[in-house]
Amino acid sequence: MGKIRIGTVWLGGCSGCHMSFLDLDERLLELAQYAEFMSSPITDWKLHTPIKEYQDYPEVDITLVEGAVVNTDNVEVLKIVRERSKLVIAFGDCAVSGNVPAYRNLFGVDDVLNAVYLEKASYNQQVPSDKTVIPKLLNKVVPISHVVKVDYFITGCPPSADTIWYTIKCLLEGRQPKFTEEHYRYG
Amino acid sequence: MSVLTLTINGIECTGREGQTILDVIRENNIPIPALCNLKGLTPVGACRLCLVEVRGISKLVPACTTKIQEGMFIETDTEKLRTYRRILVELLFAEGNHVCASCVVNGNCDLQQLGFMVEMDHVRFDYLWQSFQIDASHPRFVADQSKCVKCTRCIRVCDEVEGAHVWDLKGRGIATRIVSGLNQPWGQVKECTQCGKCVQVCPVGALFDKTATPSEMVKDRSFLQRILEGREAKLWAR
Ligand code: SF4
Ligand code: SF4
Ligand code: SF4
Ligand code: FES
Numbered sequence: 001m002g003k004i005r006i007g008t009v010w011l012g013g014c015s016g017c018h019m020s021f022l023d024l025d026e027r028l029l030e031l032a033q034y035a036e037f038m039s040s041p042i043t044d045w046k047l048h049t050p051i052k053e054y055q056d057y058p059e060v061d062i063t064l065v066e067g068a069v070v071n072t073d074n075v076e077v078l079k080i081v082r083e084r085s086k087l088v089i090a091f092g093d094c095a096v097s098g099n100v101p102a103y104r105n106l107f108g109v110d111d112v113l114n115a116v117y118l119e120k121a122s123y124n125q126q127v128p129s130d131k132t133v134i135p136k137l138l139n140k141v142v143p144i145s146h147v148v149k150v151d152y153f154i155t156g157c158p159p160s161a162d163t164i165w166y167t168i169k170c171l172l173e174g175r176q177p178k179f180t181e182e183h184y185r186y187g
Numbered sequence: 188m189s190v191l192t193l194t195i196n197g198i199e200c201t202g203r204e205g206q207t208i209l210d211v212i213r214e215n216n217i218p219i220p221a222l223c224n225l226k227g228l229t230p231v232g233a234c235r236l237c238l239v240e241v242r243g244i245s246k247l248v249p250a251c252t253t254k255i256q257e258g259m260f261i262e263t264d265t266e267k268l269r270t271y272r273r274i275l276v277e278l279l280f281a282e283g284n285h286v287c288a289s290c291v292v293n294g295n296c297d298l299q300q301l302g303f304m305v306e307m308d309h310v311r312f313d314y315l316w317q318s319f320q321i322d323a324s325h326p327r328f329v330a331d332q333s334k335c336v337k338c339t340r341c342i343r344v345c346d347e348v349e350g351a352h353v354w355d356l357k358g359r360g361i362a363t364r365i366v367s368g369l370n371q372p373w374g375q376v377k378e379c380t381q382c383g384k385c386v387q388v389c390p391v392g393a394l395f396d397k398t399a400t401p402s403e404m405v406k407d408r409s410f411l412q413r414i415l416e417g418r419e420a421k422l423w424a425r
Pocket of ligand 1: 012013014015016017018066067091092093094095099100156157158159288
């Protein structure tokens with residue numbers, strides 16, 4: 001049997017979930033025996049936004065998605081990734097619930113852009129109009145499951161390395177992860 | 188006082204007349220979610236998380252406000268109950284702005300515990316993202332309405348134990364809010380003795396100490412029993 005093909009994706013998140021993934025430490029070596037990393041923002045294959053790079057996203061068995069869906073690019077990326085992945089996992093609270101990025105939902109998009117780029121900016125006050133720099137923000141930040149079907153949810157901000165390991169290990173061994181109190185964590 | 192016999196999850200139990208189903212469930216260490224109920228405060232049946240099935244009654248009944256009867260046949264853990272409980276917990280998360288990562292009681296929160304208990308890995312409903320008020324006018328405490336689950340524990344402890352009756356509810360349905368002193372800023376309510384009982388009984392991060400930073404606020408639930416038992420025993424009588 002060939003190696004399991006894994007990809008990870010970084011949408012509207014702080015990269016903390018990916019950092020937690022790296023906290024697998026020596027378990028990464030074990031993982032490397034069974035799995036092949038096809039794409040991730042922490043490998044040297046610079047595959048994040050803009051969206052056109054994602055046209056080449058490979059066919060994989062598992063994709064871990066970090067971050068909430070905050071802009072139109074995220075929606076497109078997520079749909080491509082869903083199509084090419086056998087399993088999609090919401091990776092951390094931003095992907096699961098919207099979490100901190102969704103605080104923006106309390107304000108209108110224009111108010112947010114104005115506050116960041118005009119009112120609080122000390123020089124060169126202008127809202128970027130080049131959509132390859134700032135893709136169009138969605139009116140509401142949403143969890144990834146509100147855009148595509150999600151197979152598993154790993155909660156936590158960030159999820160603990162142990163929970164990440166437990167989930168991946170189950171899937172490698174062809175078992176359904178059965179989450180219990182020790183795995184759940186919101187925030 | 189007469190002793191009644193009943194069956195819970197197929198196991199025969201006994202209870203005293205006048206006890207609620209929840210009392211007997213707890214005496215028998217059967218796990219059951221309950222959010223608005225707190226031992227020592229009048230039960231109100233507000234959250235509906237303690238719903239159980241009773242044979243012969245077609246509706247689900249709240250265990251905390253239903254008195255036991257001889258020969259009752261109760262189920263606390265059926266598929267139907269599990270389904271409704273998870274929906275209830277998800278709706279609570281969807282209604283408030285529960286961003287646990289930035290919450291003062293993160294890791295010490297009763298609502299989080301309920302989420303774990305009902306195996307909530309995500310919320311299937313749209314989050315409402317309503318705008319709520321934060322009242323930081325009190326010298327020692329803060330009220331953040333976005334985290335309030337309307338359990339009314341604060342109202343009851345302040346009224347029934349402290350005797351100050353600072354808190355009430357205003358509004359209906361989704362617009363229901365807790366108010367202090369007939370809708371005055373908390374800091375201006377002269378009746379508030381600053382005892383902090385409401386803060387300690389609040390199950391979530393809605394009422395907290397001003398100096399607490401995220402995940403720092405641990406609430407002391409046992410103080411209520413200590414006070415009530417002390418009163419009963421006239422520990423402080425002169
Ligand atoms: S869940 Fe937490 S750690 Fe992960 S991306 Fe979001 S904010 Fe960062
Ligand atoms: S009150 Fe509890 S559930 Fe709500 S945000 Fe705070 S920690 Fe999370
Ligand atoms: S402030 Fe706390 S104790 Fe009071 S009703 Fe809201 S959640 Fe319950
Ligand atoms: S604990 Fe019974 S209804 Fe809330």
